Amino acid sequence: MLYESVFVFSGQLSPKLADDKFNEIIEQIKKTGGKILKKENWGLRTLSYKIKKNSKGYYFMINSECEPQTFSKFDQKIKQDEEFLRFLNIKIKNVEKELSFLDESRSNEKTNEK
Amino acid sequence: MRKQMKNKAFDNTSRMLLNKSCPLSGKDAPKVDYKNINLLKRYTTEKGKILPSRVTQVSTKKQKELSQAVKRARFLALLPYVSN
Numbered sequence: 001m002l003y004e005s006v007f008v009f010s011g012q013l014s015p016k017l018a019d020d021k022f023n024e025i026i027e028q029i030k031k032t033g034g035k036i037l038k039k040e041n042w043g044l045r046t047l048s049y050k051i052k053k054n055s056k057g058y059y060f061m062i063n064s065e066c067e068p069q070t071f072s073k074f075d076q077k078i079k080q081d082e083e084f085l086r087f088l089n090i091k092i093k094n095v096e097k098e099l100s101f102l103d104e105s106r107s108n109e110k111t112n113e114k
Numbered sequence: 115m116r117k118q119m120k121n122k123a124f125d126n127t128s129r130m131l132l133n134k135s136c137p138l139s140g141k142d143a144p145k146v147d148y149k150n151i152n153l154l155k156r157y158t159t160e161k162g163k164i165l166p167s168r169v170t171q172v173s174t175k176k177q178k179e180l181s182q183a184v185k186r187a188r189f190l191a192l193l194p195y196v197s198n
Contacts (some may be wrong), residue, residue, distance in 0.1 A: 006190055007189070046193075047191035048188075048191045048192065048193055048194035048195075048197070049191055049194055049195065051191060057191065059190075085191075086189065086190055086191065087123045088190055089184060090186070098148075100149045101147070101150045101152070102149050102151070102153070102192075104140060114149060
């Protein structure tokens with residue numbers, strides 16, 4: 001199964017800590033036999049509304065190939081973890097090679113052009 | 115058509131009214147995706163509501179995709195549920 005997952009961590013964390021949390025998740029997926037096909041860092045973004053009293057959040061996205069059970073634990077984890085704000089997981093049919101619209105490196109390009 | 119013209123609340127979309135075919139179908143149409151916030155913003159009101167397809171001329175198939183995409187973006191706080 002191909003999945004696309006987005007993780008949002010609290011903006012009160014330092015960038016390094018957020019990265020660590022993201023890597024932790026990736027390792028967990030790898031441990032359960034999943035393959036990471038694509039990683040994206042969307043950076044620190046302002047949230048449209050407050051989540052758990054946070055107004056900013058670090059966004060990360062991965063495309064992966066793994067078993068359906070792999071993600072079942074994450075929902076529980078969000079409830080326990082104060083700094084884990086959101087987790088969206090959707091099935092996809094194919095992995096897009098291009099970077100998505102929100103990737104940090106891509107948004108930097110746009111601002112440079114202007 | 116007359117009814118739509120009378121509705122002045124949607125003045126900002128009058129440009130869309132002239133375009134009879136669906137702006138999201140066809141070869142060069144942008145892909146509807148929850149990550150493409152700029153596209154989604156064009157199909158929501160200032161308050162954050164999804165614009166009806168009779169105003170934007172989006173086909174039924176694409177409107178379904180659009181609504182799914184907006185809801186995903188809202189969940190991730192990329193778009194607001196309500197904004198003032």
